[in-house]
Amino acid sequence: MCADHFQTHHWADSHRDELTTRHTHEDALSEREFELLLEACKRLPEPKSYEAQLICLLAGRLGLRSGEITHLKKEWLDQDRDLIRIPQSESCDCGYCREQAKQEAANNEELTFRQAMADRWHPKTANSSRVISFDVSLRVELCIDRYDEFPKLRSTINRRVSEAAEAAGLTGRVYPHCLRATVASFHAYQGVPPVPLQAMMGWNDLSTAQKYIRISGAATAKAIRNVHH
Ligand SMILES: [Zn+2]
Structure with missing residues:
Protein backbone atom coordinates (compact mmCIF):
# COMPACT_ATOMS: atom_id res chain seq x y z
CA MET A 1 0.00 0.00 0.00
CA CYS A 2 1.51 3.35 -0.96
CA ALA A 3 1.84 6.11 1.62
CA ASP A 4 -0.70 8.29 -0.19
CA HIS A 5 -3.27 5.58 -0.13
CA PHE A 6 -2.71 5.07 3.57
CA GLN A 7 -3.09 8.78 4.28
CA THR A 8 -6.31 9.05 2.32
CA HIS A 9 -7.70 6.16 4.30
CA HIS A 10 -6.50 7.66 7.54
CA TRP A 11 -8.12 10.99 6.71
CA ALA A 12 -11.37 9.31 5.70
CA ASP A 13 -11.40 7.29 8.92
CA SER A 14 -10.89 10.27 11.17
CA HIS A 15 -13.45 12.24 9.22
CA ARG A 16 -15.94 9.41 9.61
CA ASP A 17 -15.14 9.22 13.34
CA GLU A 18 -15.85 12.92 13.63
CA LEU A 19 -19.23 12.43 11.96
CA THR A 20 -20.29 9.32 13.83
CA THR A 21 -18.83 9.82 17.33
CA ARG A 22 -21.57 10.51 19.79
CA HIS A 23 -20.85 13.77 21.56
CA THR A 24 -22.11 14.56 25.04
CA HIS A 25 -23.93 17.65 23.78
CA GLU A 26 -26.24 15.38 21.81
CA GLN A 88 -7.41 22.07 43.53
CA SER A 89 -7.24 19.04 45.77
CA GLU A 90 -8.87 17.54 48.81
CA SER A 91 -7.51 14.74 50.94
CA CYS A 92 -9.52 11.58 50.31
CA ASP A 93 -9.03 7.85 50.39
CA CYS A 94 -12.37 6.69 49.07
CA GLY A 95 -12.51 3.59 46.88
CA TYR A 96 -12.72 5.67 43.72
CA CYS A 97 -9.65 7.76 44.60
CA ARG A 98 -7.68 4.63 45.54
CA GLU A 99 -8.62 3.01 42.23
CA GLN A 100 -7.58 6.11 40.25
CA ALA A 101 -4.27 6.36 42.16
CA LYS A 102 -3.60 2.66 41.53
CA GLN A 103 -4.11 3.18 37.79
CA GLU A 104 -1.92 6.31 37.73
CA ALA A 105 0.90 4.48 39.52
CA ALA A 106 0.53 1.50 37.15
CA ASN A 107 0.81 3.78 34.11
CA ASN A 108 3.74 5.81 35.40
CA GLU A 109 6.95 4.08 36.55
CA GLU A 110 8.15 7.13 38.46
CA LEU A 111 5.01 7.43 40.52
CA THR A 112 4.27 5.29 43.57
CA PHE A 113 0.75 4.56 44.78
CA ARG A 114 1.46 6.60 47.92
CA GLN A 115 2.55 9.62 45.85
CA ALA A 116 -0.50 9.30 43.63
CA MET A 117 -2.74 9.13 46.71
CA ALA A 118 -1.14 12.29 48.18
CA ASP A 119 -2.74 14.23 45.33
CA ARG A 120 -6.20 12.68 45.72
CA TRP A 121 -8.88 13.90 45.35
CA HIS A 122 -8.39 16.47 42.61
CA PRO A 123 -10.78 17.70 39.92
CA LYS A 124 -10.44 16.46 36.35
CA THR A 125 -8.13 19.26 35.19
CA ALA A 126 -6.41 22.32 36.70
CA ASN A 127 -9.11 24.48 35.09
CA SER A 128 -11.77 22.56 36.96
CA SER A 129 -10.77 24.16 40.24
CA ARG A 130 -13.23 27.05 40.08
CA VAL A 131 -15.80 29.18 41.84
CA ILE A 132 -19.45 28.74 40.86
CA ALA A 181 -24.33 19.10 28.77
CA THR A 182 -27.84 20.30 29.63
CA VAL A 183 -26.63 23.29 31.63
CA ALA A 184 -23.96 24.13 29.04
CA SER A 185 -26.62 24.19 26.31
CA PHE A 186 -28.99 26.18 28.54
CA HIS A 187 -26.46 28.94 29.22
CA ALA A 188 -25.22 28.96 25.62
CA TYR A 189 -28.80 29.43 24.46
CA GLN A 190 -29.36 32.22 27.01
CA GLY A 191 -26.39 34.07 25.51
CA VAL A 192 -23.62 33.52 28.10
CA PRO A 193 -20.37 34.41 26.28
CA PRO A 194 -17.64 31.77 25.71
CA VAL A 195 -15.16 32.86 28.42
CA PRO A 196 -17.57 32.84 31.41
CA LEU A 197 -19.18 29.66 30.08
CA GLN A 198 -15.76 27.98 29.95
CA ALA A 199 -14.92 29.25 33.46
CA MET A 200 -18.19 27.98 34.91
CA MET A 201 -17.90 24.56 33.31
CA GLY A 202 -14.18 24.19 34.06
CA TRP A 203 -13.27 23.23 30.49
CA ASN A 204 -9.64 23.36 29.36
CA ASP A 205 -10.47 24.57 25.88
CA LEU A 206 -12.41 27.66 24.96
CA SER A 207 -13.40 25.80 21.81
CA THR A 208 -15.72 23.56 23.82
CA ALA A 209 -17.69 26.63 24.98
CA GLN A 210 -17.67 27.98 21.43
CA LYS A 211 -19.05 24.69 20.17
CA TYR A 212 -22.01 24.81 22.57
CA ILE A 213 -22.68 28.43 21.60
CA ARG A 214 -22.50 27.63 17.87
CA ILE A 215 -24.82 24.62 18.23
CA SER A 216 -27.36 26.56 20.31
CA GLY A 217 -27.74 28.93 17.36
CA ALA A 218 -28.95 31.75 19.65
CA ALA A 219 -25.84 33.91 19.31
CA THR A 220 -25.78 33.42 15.54
CA ALA A 221 -29.43 34.39 15.21
CA LYS A 222 -28.95 37.46 17.43
CA ALA A 223 -25.89 38.67 15.50
CA ILE A 224 -27.73 38.30 12.18
CA ARG A 225 -30.86 40.05 13.54
CA ASN A 226 -28.71 42.94 14.82
CA VAL A 227 -27.26 43.47 11.35
CA HIS A 228 -30.60 43.41 9.55
CA HIS A 229 -32.81 45.40 11.91
ZN1 LIG B 1 -12.25 10.27 46.88
Whole structure:
Protein backbone atom coordinates (compact mmCIF):
# COMPACT_ATOMS: atom_id res chain seq x y z
CA MET A 1 0.00 0.00 0.00
CA CYS A 2 1.51 3.35 -0.96
CA ALA A 3 1.84 6.11 1.62
CA ASP A 4 -0.70 8.29 -0.19
CA HIS A 5 -3.27 5.58 -0.13
CA PHE A 6 -2.71 5.07 3.57
CA GLN A 7 -3.09 8.78 4.28
CA THR A 8 -6.31 9.05 2.32
CA HIS A 9 -7.70 6.16 4.30
CA HIS A 10 -6.50 7.66 7.54
CA TRP A 11 -8.12 10.99 6.71
CA ALA A 12 -11.37 9.31 5.70
CA ASP A 13 -11.40 7.29 8.92
CA SER A 14 -10.89 10.27 11.17
CA HIS A 15 -13.45 12.24 9.22
CA ARG A 16 -15.94 9.41 9.61
CA ASP A 17 -15.14 9.22 13.34
CA GLU A 18 -15.85 12.92 13.63
CA LEU A 19 -19.23 12.43 11.96
CA THR A 20 -20.29 9.32 13.83
CA THR A 21 -18.83 9.82 17.33
CA ARG A 22 -21.57 10.51 19.79
CA HIS A 23 -20.85 13.77 21.56
CA THR A 24 -22.11 14.56 25.04
CA HIS A 25 -23.93 17.65 23.78
CA GLU A 26 -26.24 15.38 21.81
CA ASP A 27 -27.43 13.87 25.09
CA ALA A 28 -28.35 17.26 26.59
CA LEU A 29 -31.92 17.33 27.88
CA SER A 30 -34.32 19.98 26.66
CA GLU A 31 -35.54 22.45 29.28
CA ARG A 32 -38.88 20.63 29.29
CA GLU A 33 -37.20 17.28 29.94
CA PHE A 34 -35.09 18.81 32.69
CA GLU A 35 -38.21 20.21 34.42
CA LEU A 36 -39.90 16.81 34.16
CA LEU A 37 -36.81 15.23 35.72
CA LEU A 38 -36.89 17.66 38.67
CA GLU A 39 -40.61 17.10 39.17
CA ALA A 40 -39.95 13.36 39.23
CA CYS A 41 -37.19 13.79 41.86
CA LYS A 42 -39.83 15.26 44.19
CA ARG A 43 -41.97 12.15 43.83
CA LEU A 44 -39.21 9.78 45.02
CA PRO A 45 -39.33 8.78 48.70
CA GLU A 46 -37.07 10.68 51.13
CA PRO A 47 -34.11 10.80 51.47
CA LYS A 48 -33.78 9.80 47.81
CA SER A 49 -35.98 12.69 46.80
CA TYR A 50 -33.72 15.39 48.21
CA GLU A 51 -30.56 13.60 47.09
CA ALA A 52 -31.86 13.30 43.53
CA GLN A 53 -32.94 16.98 43.45
CA LEU A 54 -29.57 18.13 44.77
CA ILE A 55 -27.65 15.99 42.28
CA CYS A 56 -29.81 17.09 39.33
CA LEU A 57 -29.47 20.77 40.25
CA LEU A 58 -25.73 20.60 40.99
CA ALA A 59 -25.07 18.85 37.66
CA GLY A 60 -27.90 20.24 35.54
CA ARG A 61 -27.91 23.91 36.68
CA LEU A 62 -24.37 24.47 37.98
CA GLY A 63 -22.42 22.03 35.82
CA LEU A 64 -20.71 20.00 38.55
CA ARG A 65 -19.16 16.70 37.45
CA SER A 66 -20.08 13.54 39.33
CA GLY A 67 -16.58 13.36 40.84
CA GLU A 68 -17.14 16.87 42.19
CA ILE A 69 -20.57 16.03 43.60
CA THR A 70 -19.13 12.89 45.20
CA HIS A 71 -16.40 14.89 46.93
CA LEU A 72 -18.48 17.98 47.77
CA LYS A 73 -17.97 19.13 51.36
CA LYS A 74 -19.70 21.75 53.46
CA GLU A 75 -16.43 23.72 53.53
CA TRP A 76 -16.71 24.23 49.77
CA LEU A 77 -19.86 26.27 50.29
CA ASP A 78 -19.81 29.98 50.98
CA GLN A 79 -23.43 30.47 52.06
CA ASP A 80 -23.06 34.22 52.56
CA ARG A 81 -21.89 34.85 49.03
CA ASP A 82 -23.75 31.95 47.41
CA LEU A 83 -20.59 30.37 46.03
CA ILE A 84 -19.23 26.86 45.66
CA ARG A 85 -15.45 26.71 45.55
CA ILE A 86 -14.05 23.59 43.93
CA PRO A 87 -10.55 23.20 45.38
CA GLN A 88 -7.41 22.07 43.53
CA SER A 89 -7.24 19.04 45.77
CA GLU A 90 -8.87 17.54 48.81
CA SER A 91 -7.51 14.74 50.94
CA CYS A 92 -9.52 11.58 50.31
CA ASP A 93 -9.03 7.85 50.39
CA CYS A 94 -12.37 6.69 49.07
CA GLY A 95 -12.51 3.59 46.88
CA TYR A 96 -12.72 5.67 43.72
CA CYS A 97 -9.65 7.76 44.60
CA ARG A 98 -7.68 4.63 45.54
CA GLU A 99 -8.62 3.01 42.23
CA GLN A 100 -7.58 6.11 40.25
CA ALA A 101 -4.27 6.36 42.16
CA LYS A 102 -3.60 2.66 41.53
CA GLN A 103 -4.11 3.18 37.79
CA GLU A 104 -1.92 6.31 37.73
CA ALA A 105 0.90 4.48 39.52
CA ALA A 106 0.53 1.50 37.15
CA ASN A 107 0.81 3.78 34.11
CA ASN A 108 3.74 5.81 35.40
CA GLU A 109 6.95 4.08 36.55
CA GLU A 110 8.15 7.13 38.46
CA LEU A 111 5.01 7.43 40.52
CA THR A 112 4.27 5.29 43.57
CA PHE A 113 0.75 4.56 44.78
CA ARG A 114 1.46 6.60 47.92
CA GLN A 115 2.55 9.62 45.85
CA ALA A 116 -0.50 9.30 43.63
CA MET A 117 -2.74 9.13 46.71
CA ALA A 118 -1.14 12.29 48.18
CA ASP A 119 -2.74 14.23 45.33
CA ARG A 120 -6.20 12.68 45.72
CA TRP A 121 -8.88 13.90 45.35
CA HIS A 122 -8.39 16.47 42.61
CA PRO A 123 -10.78 17.70 39.92
CA LYS A 124 -10.44 16.46 36.35
CA THR A 125 -8.13 19.26 35.19
CA ALA A 126 -6.41 22.32 36.70
CA ASN A 127 -9.11 24.48 35.09
CA SER A 128 -11.77 22.56 36.96
CA SER A 129 -10.77 24.16 40.24
CA ARG A 130 -13.23 27.05 40.08
CA VAL A 131 -15.80 29.18 41.84
CA ILE A 132 -19.45 28.74 40.86
CA SER A 133 -22.24 31.10 41.94
CA PHE A 134 -25.35 29.28 43.00
CA ASP A 135 -27.68 32.27 43.14
CA VAL A 136 -28.76 31.54 39.54
CA SER A 137 -32.22 30.66 40.84
CA LEU A 138 -34.04 30.56 44.14
CA ARG A 139 -34.70 26.87 43.57
CA VAL A 140 -30.97 26.09 43.45
CA GLU A 141 -30.27 28.35 46.44
CA LEU A 142 -32.94 26.74 48.62
CA CYS A 143 -31.78 23.24 47.73
CA ILE A 144 -28.15 24.02 48.58
CA ASP A 145 -29.21 25.75 51.82
CA ARG A 146 -30.59 22.39 52.97
CA TYR A 147 -27.34 20.61 52.11
CA ASP A 148 -25.97 18.29 54.69
CA GLU A 149 -23.34 15.75 53.75
CA PHE A 150 -24.69 12.39 52.79
CA PRO A 151 -22.75 9.28 51.87
CA LYS A 152 -22.27 9.73 48.16
CA LEU A 153 -20.71 7.01 46.08
CA ARG A 154 -20.45 7.55 42.35
CA SER A 155 -22.80 4.61 41.96
CA THR A 156 -25.35 6.35 44.23
CA ILE A 157 -25.14 9.51 42.11
CA ASN A 158 -25.74 7.50 38.93
CA ARG A 159 -28.57 5.58 40.54
CA ARG A 160 -30.42 8.68 41.78
CA VAL A 161 -30.30 10.20 38.30
CA SER A 162 -31.55 6.96 36.70
CA GLU A 163 -34.33 6.62 39.29
CA ALA A 164 -35.51 10.18 38.63
CA ALA A 165 -35.30 9.68 34.85
CA GLU A 166 -37.33 6.51 35.11
CA ALA A 167 -39.96 8.19 37.31
CA ALA A 168 -40.10 11.04 34.77
CA GLY A 169 -40.64 8.57 31.94
CA LEU A 170 -37.65 9.94 30.02
CA THR A 171 -36.70 7.36 27.47
CA GLY A 172 -33.30 8.56 26.18
CA ARG A 173 -30.00 8.07 27.96
CA VAL A 174 -30.03 10.19 31.13
CA TYR A 175 -26.82 10.13 33.21
CA PRO A 176 -24.97 12.72 35.29
CA HIS A 177 -22.69 13.88 32.48
CA CYS A 178 -25.61 14.62 30.17
CA LEU A 179 -26.91 16.98 32.87
CA ARG A 180 -23.65 18.90 32.49
CA ALA A 181 -24.33 19.10 28.77
CA THR A 182 -27.84 20.30 29.63
CA VAL A 183 -26.63 23.29 31.63
CA ALA A 184 -23.96 24.13 29.04
CA SER A 185 -26.62 24.19 26.31
CA PHE A 186 -28.99 26.18 28.54
CA HIS A 187 -26.46 28.94 29.22
CA ALA A 188 -25.22 28.96 25.62
CA TYR A 189 -28.80 29.43 24.46
CA GLN A 190 -29.36 32.22 27.01
CA GLY A 191 -26.39 34.07 25.51
CA VAL A 192 -23.62 33.52 28.10
CA PRO A 193 -20.37 34.41 26.28
CA PRO A 194 -17.64 31.77 25.71
CA VAL A 195 -15.16 32.86 28.42
CA PRO A 196 -17.57 32.84 31.41
CA LEU A 197 -19.18 29.66 30.08
CA GLN A 198 -15.76 27.98 29.95
CA ALA A 199 -14.92 29.25 33.46
CA MET A 200 -18.19 27.98 34.91
CA MET A 201 -17.90 24.56 33.31
CA GLY A 202 -14.18 24.19 34.06
CA TRP A 203 -13.27 23.23 30.49
CA ASN A 204 -9.64 23.36 29.36
CA ASP A 205 -10.47 24.57 25.88
CA LEU A 206 -12.41 27.66 24.96
CA SER A 207 -13.40 25.80 21.81
CA THR A 208 -15.72 23.56 23.82
CA ALA A 209 -17.69 26.63 24.98
CA GLN A 210 -17.67 27.98 21.43
CA LYS A 211 -19.05 24.69 20.17
CA TYR A 212 -22.01 24.81 22.57
CA ILE A 213 -22.68 28.43 21.60
CA ARG A 214 -22.50 27.63 17.87
CA ILE A 215 -24.82 24.62 18.23
CA SER A 216 -27.36 26.56 20.31
CA GLY A 217 -27.74 28.93 17.36
CA ALA A 218 -28.95 31.75 19.65
CA ALA A 219 -25.84 33.91 19.31
CA THR A 220 -25.78 33.42 15.54
CA ALA A 221 -29.43 34.39 15.21
CA LYS A 222 -28.95 37.46 17.43
CA ALA A 223 -25.89 38.67 15.50
CA ILE A 224 -27.73 38.30 12.18
CA ARG A 225 -30.86 40.05 13.54
CA ASN A 226 -28.71 42.94 14.82
CA VAL A 227 -27.26 43.47 11.35
CA HIS A 228 -30.60 43.41 9.55
CA HIS A 229 -32.81 45.40 11.91
ZN1 LIG B 1 -12.25 10.27 46.88
